[in-house]
Amino acid sequence: MLAQTAIQSGSFRQTSGRSLRTETPVRPHLCGSTIELLGAPMSFGRNAEIYGENEPADYLYKVVSGTVRTYKILSDGRRQIGAFYLPGDIFGLEVEDEHAFSAEAITDVRVLVIKRSAVMALAARDHDIARQLWTLTGRELHRVQDHILLLIKTAQERVAGFLLEMADRVSGGNAVELPMSRQDIADYLGLTIETVSRTLTQLENAAAISVPSSRHIVLRNRAALTRMNA
């Protein structure tokens, strides 16, 4: 049998009070700018569910602050995390009418909630919007394809790859502030917490990283990490 995931039974308080204060305009990514205008700001507390698997996908979301995880639970309790979404990322966009994964706030999270029907209406008239939707789905596809490649690698390769990915995305140079727990990382990488922890220790001993505190990791030797990323 494989990893039995302990679903954290944290506080599931949902501070869903739709705050009315104006959001600071987020840099107009390739995605967005127009789409964002449709968004209503909303907040979720740590571990709050944003939507569940198989629920109607009436909304999509853009992360303003905080981190979101999407995941599926297998019948026997194993959890697979599909992705982590950081500020600027869009999630919950579906082509079909239901969400394929569940989504939860990892930290306190602020998002823009965007009505799908509104976007679709826009897309029906504006080709550029339609193109953006397709591009977003395509980008997601690429991400998932890369994730598959991760899952056939050794533990060391997975962890090294994960750190490099996170370093690129949070762009704090070589210092990475991890918003997610070891359990989250493990469920993303298809490993156990123990293996993730041990692998980090190995990488530290190999002088590839340092771990001043468990959520704070410094890449000391990117070349080495890249090399073992295979």
Added chain:
Amino acid sequence: MLAQTAIQSGSFRQTSGRSLRTETPVRPHLCGSTIELLGAPMSFGRNAEIYGENEPADYLYKVVSGTVRTYKILSDGRRQIGAFYLPGDIFGLEVEDEHAFSAEAITDVRVLVIKRSAVMALAARDHDIARQLWTLTGRELHRVQDHILLLIKTAQERVAGFLLEMADRVSGGNAVELPMSRQDIADYLGLTIETVSRTLTQLENAAAISVPSSRHIVLRNRAALTRMNA
């Protein structure tokens, strides 16, 4: 270290003579009908490369007969098969400008080759076409997401899941004619040939399937297979 994939060194003759004979009209799936009109029939011999990873994605393809695999090779030679494409399936459709995977004919294959620029031009004027492209990408995304779930399961679950999937797709009732080798299956499931072979034997001993010949498998107990699919 993980599985070292022996890339079969088969005959790579490429019977790419663009046959001019009219194709029998394929049932107008959700995808296609209009798109297909743009297609030029083309054939590839067993193991012929259809396109390579990172090549410009100037064409997409619809399988008329035979089976296609897409794959990536990791630096150390490990191969991951991304998907198998059967008659009726469309592959090689990219949102970006390059192919993310390589594609090869598993058997002798006939495809319709469709110029991407032509489809894009159509899509620019016809919303329905644009919608179809998006839908195709979305469907592919779902497929890859399911593939991820496969990869975190036990060998038995992976093989059972694979058999059920194939049975659904080739729709020969409970009799499945596998077009691909054990190595292909292994590289799709993230296992070794030996493990795939042993697992099939187990399933046979458990009376879940029978294997009259190595490429021909009969599902004897779908319920059992579904149950162990987790």
Added chain:
DNA sequence: CGACCATTTGATATGGATCAAGCGATGTGG
């Protein structure tokens, strides 16, 4: 301070990989 998590570390078990034969099929040349 003490309870509670999250994380690390240690000891052991095990599923699947690896290494190595054996076994049919299929095909080829004598």
Added chain:
DNA sequence: CCACATCGCTTGATCCATATCAAATGGTCG
């Protein structure tokens, strides 16, 4: 038509990476 290579697959023996089980450590909050 048969001996014999070749290829794809199966089976067996052993090994090892990662899971599992268990305990210690450390940070956080009341």
